[in-house]
Amino acid sequence: LKAWFPTPLPYLPSNLRDGGNNVASTFLRSFFTMYDQDRPALARQFYDDESAFSLNIGTELNPSTYQNYSRNLETIGFRNPSAHQRLFTGSNLIAELWARLPATRHPSLDLPDEWQIDCHTFPSLADPTGQGLAMGLAITVYSRFEEMDPAQQLPGTRKFSRSFILGPSKPGAPHPYRVISDELTLRDRISQQ
Amino acid sequence: MSANSHETNVRCSCEAAKNFVDWYYRQINEGKSISQGYVNGHAAYERAGHPPADICINGLVVSTPQEWEKLLEQQRQAPKQPDPNKRRVRYEVEGHNVHVINADYRFGAPQKVLDLHSPTDGVRMMMSVTVFGTVYFGTGKNKGDEYWEKRDFYDSFILVPNWDVIEKPGVRHGRKYLIISHNYRAN
Numbered sequence: 001l002k003a004w005f006p007t008p009l010p011y012l013p014s015n016l017r018d019g020g021n022n023v024a025s026t027f028l029r030s031f032f033t034m035y036d037q038d039r040p041a042l043a044r045q046f047y048d049d050e051s052a053f054s055l056n057i058g059t060e061l062n063p064s065t066y067q068n069y070s071r072n073l074e075t076i077g078f079r080n081p082s083a084h085q086r087l088f089t090g091s092n093l094i095a096e097l098w099a100r101l102p103a104t105r106h107p108s109l110d111l112p113d114e115w116q117i118d119c120h121t122f123p124s125l126a127d128p129t130g131q132g133l134a135m136g137l138a139i140t141v142y143s144r145f146e147e148m149d150p151a152q153q154l155p156g157t158r159k160f161s162r163s164f165i166l167g168p169s170k171p172g173a174p175h176p177y178r179v180i181s182d183e184l185t186l187r188d189r190i191s192q193q
Numbered sequence: 194m195s196a197n198s199h200e201t202n203v204r205c206s207c208e209a210a211k212n213f214v215d216w217y218y219r220q221i222n223e224g225k226s227i228s229q230g231y232v233n234g235h236a237a238y239e240r241a242g243h244p245p246a247d248i249c250i251n252g253l254v255v256s257t258p259q260e261w262e263k264l265l266e267q268q269r270q271a272p273k274q275p276d277p278n279k280r281r282v283r284y285e286v287e288g289h290n291v292h293v294i295n296a297d298y299r300f301g302a303p304q305k306v307l308d309l310h311s312p313t314d315g316v317r318m319m320m321s322v323t324v325f326g327t328v329y330f331g332t333g334k335n336k337g338d339e340y341w342e343k344r345d346f347y348d349s350f351i352l353v354p355n356w357d358v359i360e361k362p363g364v365r366h367g368r369k370y371l372i373i374s375h376n377y378r379a380n
Contacts, residue, residue, distance in 0.1 A: 003273035005331035012252030050195040058287040072288035078207040089198040124300040181292040
């Protein structure tokens with residue numbers, strides 16, 4: 001068969017290279033539990049005034065709440081003023097937006113088949129104390145979640161990808177690291193009857 | 194307003210991401226090299242001792258961009274297929290997004306660039322770029338062509354300024370921002 005058609009590359013499980021102290025696993029466990037249950041508390045815990053969040057969705061058959069906030073630069077155009085308006089910066093704005101998004105339920109992180117998580121450290125972030133350079137952690141997550149869309153009042157499922165950039169916190173923060181960047185990519189909704 | 198959400202940085206990062214995404218997937222769809230888009234082998238970074246780009250393809254760590262090109266080549270193999278409209282692998286980008294993650298990027302930067310550009314000038318930007326779409330296998334050149342199989346794909350890149358070209362407005366070759374991190378998944 002391979003000789004007849006081009007074939008997708010092999011697909012391996014999660015590749016976790018987070019520096020040996022399990023920051024990624026610990027963070028993601030808190031993150032997705034709190035994202036489903038208490039988004040304002042999540043924003044206060046891991047986000048600060050400089051954290052950025054935006055979401056990204058393609059064209060959908062049935063427009064959803066997400067469309068109003070999508071910062072998909074392919075569809076809105078990279079010179080559109082929305083590229084600025086839909087970049088949510090700071091924990092307060094992020095929490096306000098999250099409150100308007102549909103309620104979600106993510107699968108448990110104890111089910112490894114439900115998640116692909118790739119992460120690694122990288123150099124040359126700005127040190128939040130203003131001195132020198134800091135290491136960052138890039139985490140990309142692929143999974144799905146159940147959602148209840150307020151417009152449709154029907155449960156559905158979405159595949160998603162979420163890319164986090166973590167870096168050291170400013171002095172006085174609740175955790176030694178913070179979310180610098182959080183980019184959520186959503187795929188088409190699959191309705192459940 | 195933080196430097197990362199400063200108007201100039203937002204505008205410049207969106208433009209840089211758009212140029213990067215258009216270039217990258219055009220090269221791949223045409224079976225051309227994408228190696229020069231990675232930090233590896235670029236003079237200013239090599240001199241300053243930057244590590245090679247971190248590339249992870251469907252969970253597999255790949256040590257060089259050339260090795261990723263070999264995987265792309267392997268993915269394109271269909272020696273028995275006589276119909277040219279069933280031989281191709283075609284990436285269709287459906288969306289992309291970008292955040293500035295360090296507006297004051299300075300690794301390997303020439304002193305004159307540091308002197309000339311403040312963190313709100315939209316030049317010394319380290320960016321996180323996410324891309325998603327569909328990849329079609331056993332298909333033709335054009336959108337809407339029949340295909341044998343398809344997958345959703347997601348790419349996450351971290352880009353940094355290419356100091357060798359960024360201050361040369363006349364330079365037509367070479368990428369303005371280079372990949373230091375690339376995460377690919379297609380499922």
